[in-house]
Amino acid sequence: MHLLPKTECLNEHLFANRRHARELISAWRDDYNHHRPHTSLDGLTPWEYHQRSVEDQTLNRAN
Template sequence: PMQNGFCESFNGRMRDELLNETLFLGLDHARTTIAEWADDYNRSRPHSALGYLTPAAYAANLTATDDRLRNPT
Protein backbone atom coordinates (compact mmCIF):
# COMPACT_ATOMS: atom_id res chain seq x y z
CA PRO A 1 0.00 0.00 0.00
CA MET A 2 1.38 3.33 -1.08
CA GLN A 3 0.78 5.75 1.76
CA ASN A 4 3.84 7.92 1.20
CA GLY A 5 5.70 7.06 -1.97
CA PHE A 6 8.80 9.13 -1.17
CA CYS A 7 9.33 7.53 2.23
CA GLU A 8 8.55 4.04 0.98
CA SER A 9 11.01 4.44 -1.88
CA PHE A 10 13.75 5.67 0.45
CA ASN A 11 13.10 2.93 3.00
CA GLY A 12 13.08 0.23 0.32
CA ARG A 13 16.30 1.49 -1.20
CA MET A 14 17.98 1.67 2.21
CA ARG A 15 16.80 -1.83 3.06
CA ASP A 16 17.94 -3.30 -0.28
CA GLU A 17 21.28 -1.51 -0.52
CA LEU A 18 22.34 -1.37 3.11
CA LEU A 19 20.34 -3.23 5.71
CA ASN A 20 20.00 -6.53 3.85
CA GLU A 21 23.69 -6.45 2.89
CA THR A 22 25.35 -5.44 6.15
CA LEU A 23 26.05 -7.34 9.34
CA PHE A 24 26.37 -4.65 11.97
CA LEU A 25 28.90 -5.43 14.67
CA GLY A 26 27.36 -3.10 17.22
CA LEU A 27 25.35 0.06 17.66
CA ASP A 28 28.29 2.37 16.91
CA HIS A 29 29.06 0.44 13.71
CA ALA A 30 25.40 0.65 12.67
CA ARG A 31 25.24 4.39 13.32
CA THR A 32 28.45 5.08 11.41
CA THR A 33 27.53 2.88 8.46
CA ILE A 34 24.01 4.28 8.17
CA ALA A 35 25.31 7.85 8.41
CA GLU A 36 27.80 7.18 5.61
CA TRP A 37 25.10 5.63 3.43
CA ALA A 38 22.73 8.55 4.10
CA ASP A 39 25.47 11.05 3.28
CA ASP A 40 26.11 9.30 -0.04
CA TYR A 41 22.37 9.15 -0.75
CA ASN A 42 21.87 12.84 0.03
CA ARG A 43 25.00 14.30 -1.55
CA SER A 44 26.35 12.06 -4.30
CA ARG A 45 23.43 10.45 -6.09
CA PRO A 46 21.42 12.13 -8.80
CA HIS A 47 17.69 12.19 -8.04
CA SER A 48 14.97 12.24 -10.68
CA ALA A 49 12.87 14.72 -8.67
CA LEU A 50 15.79 17.17 -8.86
CA GLY A 51 16.20 16.93 -12.61
CA TYR A 52 18.81 14.18 -12.20
CA LEU A 53 21.11 16.51 -10.28
CA THR A 54 22.73 15.54 -7.03
CA PRO A 55 21.13 17.21 -4.02
CA ALA A 56 24.36 19.17 -3.44
CA ALA A 57 24.36 20.46 -7.03
CA TYR A 58 20.66 21.29 -6.83
CA ALA A 59 21.14 23.19 -3.56
CA ALA A 60 24.11 25.09 -4.99
CA ASN A 61 22.00 26.03 -8.01
CA LEU A 62 19.19 27.27 -5.74
CA THR A 63 21.64 29.29 -3.68
CA ALA A 64 23.10 30.89 -6.80
CA THR A 65 19.59 31.65 -8.09
CA ASP A 66 18.53 33.11 -4.74
CA ASP A 67 21.62 35.34 -4.68
CA ARG A 68 20.85 36.63 -8.18
CA LEU A 69 17.27 37.43 -7.15
CA ARG A 70 18.40 39.29 -4.03
CA ASN A 71 21.19 41.22 -5.76
CA PRO A 72 20.25 41.84 -9.40
CA THR A 73 22.94 43.51 -11.46
Protein backbone atom coordinates (compact mmCIF):
# COMPACT_ATOMS: atom_id res chain seq x y z
CA MET A 1 0.00 0.00 0.00
CA HIS A 2 1.32 3.42 -0.95
CA LEU A 3 0.81 6.11 1.68
CA LEU A 4 0.50 9.79 0.99
CA PRO A 5 3.66 11.66 2.06
CA LYS A 6 1.95 13.40 4.97
CA THR A 7 0.51 10.13 6.25
CA GLU A 8 3.89 8.43 5.92
CA CYS A 9 5.52 11.06 8.12
CA LEU A 10 2.79 10.91 10.74
CA ASN A 11 2.92 7.11 10.86
CA GLU A 12 6.70 7.07 11.39
CA HIS A 13 6.82 9.21 14.53
CA LEU A 14 5.29 9.70 17.93
CA PHE A 15 5.41 13.36 18.87
CA ALA A 16 6.09 14.37 22.47
CA ASN A 17 4.72 17.88 21.94
CA ARG A 18 4.08 20.48 19.23
CA ARG A 19 7.67 21.66 19.14
CA HIS A 20 8.91 18.12 18.66
CA ALA A 21 6.32 17.60 15.91
CA ARG A 22 7.39 20.78 14.08
CA GLU A 23 11.07 19.75 14.23
CA LEU A 24 10.48 16.22 12.94
CA ILE A 25 8.05 17.32 10.24
CA SER A 26 10.46 20.02 9.07
CA ALA A 27 13.32 17.50 8.84
CA TRP A 28 11.07 15.01 7.03
CA ARG A 29 9.89 17.69 4.56
CA ASP A 30 13.50 18.66 3.80
CA ASP A 31 14.43 15.02 3.16
CA TYR A 32 11.33 14.45 1.00
CA ASN A 33 11.87 17.55 -1.15
CA HIS A 34 15.67 17.71 -1.39
CA HIS A 35 17.12 14.22 -0.97
CA ARG A 36 14.55 11.61 -1.98
CA PRO A 37 14.25 10.83 -5.69
CA HIS A 38 10.71 10.47 -7.03
CA THR A 39 9.86 8.01 -9.78
CA SER A 40 7.13 10.35 -11.05
CA LEU A 41 9.84 12.98 -11.66
CA ASP A 42 12.16 10.62 -13.58
CA GLY A 43 14.29 9.93 -10.51
CA LEU A 44 14.79 13.58 -9.59
CA THR A 45 14.01 15.18 -6.27
CA PRO A 46 11.29 17.84 -6.32
CA TRP A 47 14.02 20.48 -5.86
CA GLU A 48 16.05 19.15 -8.81
CA TYR A 49 12.92 19.05 -10.94
CA HIS A 50 12.09 22.64 -9.99
CA GLN A 51 15.62 23.79 -10.79
CA ARG A 52 15.50 22.06 -14.17
CA SER A 53 12.21 23.80 -14.89
CA VAL A 54 13.68 27.21 -13.97
CA GLU A 55 16.71 26.56 -16.22
CA ASP A 56 14.41 25.53 -19.11
CA GLN A 57 12.37 28.72 -18.69
CA THR A 58 15.55 30.82 -18.68
CA LEU A 59 16.78 29.16 -21.87
CA ASN A 60 13.39 29.70 -23.55
CA ARG A 61 13.48 33.41 -22.69
CA ALA A 62 16.96 33.74 -24.19
CA ASN A 63 15.76 32.25 -27.47
